[in-house]
Amino acid sequence: MEKAHVYLKQTKAGRWIPAGFYLVNWGLWILTAVTAGAWHLLYLAVLPVPALAIYLLRTRRNRP
């Protein structure tokens, strides 16, 4: 299929896998902060959240 990459982006996996990558990346650094005892830095974990929230909102209507 010529535009298979567009079709695959619209599937459930195409939507959730990128969100999962970002979430895992973010979560591992929260874990790093916790295990390092860097509690005073944990509030910075809110900074990457808006990008994920906007992504989930913007891709709501993706349907093949």
Add this chain to the structure above:
Amino acid sequence: MNANFSVMLIGSILFAFLVLAYIRWRFGGPDALSFMILSGGFTAIMDFISSFAVHNYEYPGQSPLWVFTFIFFGWIGMCGSCLFLAEGILARPDQDMVTQRRLWWQVPLLTGFVAVVLDLFIDPVAVAAGYWVWFVTGTVYYEIPLLNFVGWFVLMFLAPLAWIPMVRYRHWRYRRKGAASVIALVPLCIASIVLSVILNGAIAALGLR
């Protein structure tokens, strides 16, 4: 401090392969190879220079081979997770960053911003955990130099900017796409140096570090 460099390295390699598997699934093997060269190779070269040649920072006690391997795979994972988020935010449901023309530069630009925002969380944590040490002291944000954020933006902007046009050549196979990606490293490295000098110069002109 309880930095576990082995876990960090293995984690970054596994994460990079997951990202490459996703790219292979969506775009095909040649584009996954191209992404590996352009996001991993390009950023590893530039970051390696920052760590060893310019000596801006270091991973305490780690060999050059460890550093190169970590940044090669680490940047693939980082670039992939920010790039596809940026694409999802900007692309129309029936289009993607390859088919929608204006996204060729908009998605890389947003990828750079998303990566910098993510690093505003990552860098202070990584320094506190002892994963890396800065030799240049910043004056604005947790003593992390602003050149770090410039570096993140430049690398995460330019790598997708080179990769997206490469994906358009759907008929190119592994050898041709791989060779084109390796050749693209030269202008990419030059562009990143020029852009970094301009942005770091602007920051220095404002009296910030």
